[in-house]
Amino acid sequence: MSLRLTILPGLLAVAACAAAPESIQATYVPETPFLAMSCEQLGAEQARLAMSLQQNSTQQRNARTNDTLGVLFVGLPLSSISGGNVAGTIAQQRGMQEAMQRVAVQKNCGASVRR
Numbered sequence: 001m002s003l004r005l006t007i008l009p010g011l012l013a014v015a016a017c018a019a020a021p022e023s024i025q026a027t028y029v030p031e032t033p034f035l036a037m038s039c040e041q042l043g044a045e046q047a048r049l050a051m052s053l054q055q056n057s058t059q060q061r062n063a064r065t066n067d068t069l070g071v072l073f074v075g076l077p078l079s080s081i082s083g084g085n086v087a088g089t090i091a092q093q094r095g096m097q098e099a100m101q102r103v104a105v106q107k108n109c110g111a112s113v114r115r
Contacts (some may be wrong), residue, residue: 017067018085021057026094031103039109046100053093056086 034042063084 017071018060018063019087020064021060021087021090024060024087024090024094026098027091029092029095029099031099031106034100034103037100037103039104039107042100042104042107042109046097046104049093049096049100053090053097056090056093059084060086060090 034045037045063086066084
């Protein structure tokens with residue numbers, strides 16, 4: 001029984017760690033804000049968003065690593081506690097990408113706009 005008492009808190013702490021950016025699912029974002037954009041504007045916005053998503057994914061990977069180290073050495077997912085976890089932002093950005101993709105398809109934009 002004492003083995004369970006020592007393992008359970010560790011498992012709970014690891015479960016609270018930041019998610020890998022690749023595993024974060026997109027949240028739904030409506031197309032409405034993107035409908036007024038031209039294909040060129042959609043392409044530029046998608047490029048800007050891709051760069052921001054890449055930066056946030058790097059931050060999320062770092063948060064995950066720091067959480068793992070924090071759990072091992074301190075027993076707490078330090079990045080998740082301190083705000084380093086940006087999973088919500090990544091989910092929102094992926095949703096925006098999907099919404100822009102739907103608009104690009106509706107407008108018959110070229111392949112350069114589609115991801």
